[in-house]
Amino acid sequence: MPTTKEFIEKDTDKEQDMNIQPEYERAYDLQTQKLLDKVAIITGGDSGIGRAVAVHFARHGADVVICYHENEEDAETTRKLVEEKGRKALLFAGDIGDEAVCKDIVEKTIAVFGKIDILVNNAAEQHPKDDIREISAEQLTKTFTTNIFSMFYLTKACVPHFKPGCNIINTTSVTAYKGNPKLIDYSSTKGAIVSFTRALAASLADKGIRVNGVAPGPIWTPLIPSTFDAEHVKKFGQDTPMGRAGQPAEVAPAFVFLASEDASYISGQVIHPNGGYVLNG
Incomplete structure (x- = not known):
């Protein structure tokens, strides 16, 4: 791609007369699989948004590492769904709030697939409380450890293995x-994730590594009834x-877009599949 300096050479308002022609089509647009032969690590990949991302990535040609905490049954279902798309799925059970576990995930991914192209930081936990005084130090630490420390x-473990063109997608929230x-x-951890995304980008x-985020609104996942x-x-999402x-399935395509070459000029941004809230963020 030419630099900006190279663009400024000829004064014209006709595209046909430009010394460097704008690129209006790329070969990858002809591919139905936007992530062909990519390898993605997805945390919280056993269910909900993580499962949908894993399935959509597989549909677009990626192999996936499905990281989960304890729900082996859901993880196995996700693995089956990925394999039905003709792609490989590696399951990894563990607490990503432990840095040693995160290093192990990356090491096993490299051992099995030989590379990492995409990191999807998606796993999170929430514990509703009516009053801030009900939030214990233990809960506060656990929520931040799972949602942002991980x-x-x-990221620290993946970056040494990344090459130009690799990317990171972080799940924040409305x-x-x-x-x-x-x-x-x-909510505080999700705000931290927005800042983390921008600073890391x-x-x-x-x-040559892109970093973006997705901020879902109310999405029907196991996190809600649990x-x-x-x-x-009963009223979830009606507002x-x-x-x-x-x-x-309405959120996962945003991850596919950000992970693909369609988003090659996008970094430090957040997409908002949230049912119509206008947030200007």
């Missing part, structure tokens, strides 16, 4: 922008402009 650990009175610690730009009461679940909760 992103530091995995709560980073709107807040949530019952999820103060969770600036840090890795000269290495952490909220029945009344909240969005679209009047409903979203599905993981």
Whole structure:
């Protein structure tokens, strides 16, 4: 790609007369598989948004490493779904809040696949509380360790293996922008992820590594019925402009886009599949 200096050479308003022709089409646009033969690590890949991302990545030709904490049954289901797409899936059980576990994930990925092209930092936990005084030091530490510290650990382990063109996608949340009175610690971690994404993108730009985020709104995943009461679940997502909760399959395409060459000039940004909230962030 020519530099900006090389563009300024001829004064014309006709594209045909430009000394360097704008690129209006690329060969990869002809491919139906945008991530062909890529290798992706996906945390929280056993269910919900993580499962949808794994399946969509596989559909676009990627092999995936599915990291999960304890739900082996869900992880095995995700593995089966990936393999049905004709791609490989490696399962890894462990607590990504432990830096040693994150290093082990990366080492095993390299041992099996020989490379890492995409890191999806997606795993998270939340524990609703009605009052900030109910948030214990233990809960605060655990939420931050899982939701944001793990992103530091995995990124640190992956970067030495990354080459230009590799990328990182972090799952933040609508709560980073709107807040949530019952999820103060969770919302805080999601805000930290936005800042982490922007700062890391600036840090890795000269290495040709892109970093972006996805901020889902209310999405129907196991996290919802497992952490909220029945009344909240019944009304979940109805306050969005679209009047409903979203599905993981409506979020995963954003990850495919950001991981692909379609997003080659995008870094430090956040996509908002949130049912219509306008957040300007």
